[in-house]
Amino acid sequence: MAVLLIAEDDEDIALVLVRVFKRTGMTVLRASDGRAAFDAILEHRPDLVLTDLGMPVMDGWELIEAIRNHPDDDVRLIPVAVLSGHLRPGDPRAGSARVCAIMLKPCPNDQLLATMEELISIGPHDHDAADKRCPADVPVSV
Template identity: 45%
Template sequence: MQDAQTGALVLLAEDEPEIADILEAYLGREGFRTVRASDGRRALESHLSLRPDLVLLDVQMPLLDGWRVLSCIRERGDTPVIMLTALDQDVDKLTGLRIGADDYVVKPFNPAEVVARVHAVLRRAGKASRKAGQILRSAPFEIDLENHVASVTIGDEPQTLNLTLTEFKLLSEMARFPKRAYSRAELLVSCLPEGDALERTVDSHVSKLRKKLEDLGIEGVPASVRGVGYRLRELE
């Protein structure tokens, strides 16, 4: 029986083609989907556009090294990251863990061990998200994901928001990382019904959500990000 994680998307950020080929083959045998990036900038672009379930991230990569890529990923959210490196030094391991790596594998490695660690990290991440992810709190919002109820606190009084399903999904998605800029394409894929295929449809739903919040005295939420899309709140 295959693990429930099969089908998860792994971003393989590795500039050595031979190593990437081997890892891709082993991950494929376990049912994982993979996408490759051969430099740090491409890794960040793929992370933003594809939203992988996990990143295997080499430290020594062109353009942007793994530490900088990991730091940017952590600013965006909590995607699980396993560092791959030839540097077998405690200071490097501590650096990775301090920045936010979930695990650390030193080259040369057994690819079967890497796949086992991918399974383990995804399992831990899944348990954490199920335990803590039922209630989202991003002041002044509180969002009950299980019961599809969103409320806003004005003064000391919580008020339930009367939202459509799409508006609820948009608010919930952006409340996970309120300072992150979400592209219209991302929001279209994650929040809108399959029949809605136009990015301008996102603008319409966001506009309606914003109007409902303005009626309660909450101005400029979600905030527009020129040339990109939206974020829940303006950067301070």
């Protein structure tokens, strides 16, 4: 069964997300800032990460960098999706971020679930491979 880590500092949104994904049978871990999320990733090596961008201590961009720069493949290659209310259209960081999908809040639950299930089916993959785009090919909805 897939293990999903959700990094989200807003308590209400986090509770909704945890419930939505638990209903599908996933094991859901939750962290309320980027640093706590990264510690949980190192400890539990989840199959999938869904992260907010604006968070205390360590934000989502920093968390993504930390994941993608980690020496262990079972951290570095984890599929990562972003769910944010902060991103503005044309934010250059969205284009260069090594993420599989970017979704804006509020995001319909069925789109969230479909995106995450597609990423689970694809599994770990390398965002640094020069000859290979992210196989998810999920459009950035910004």
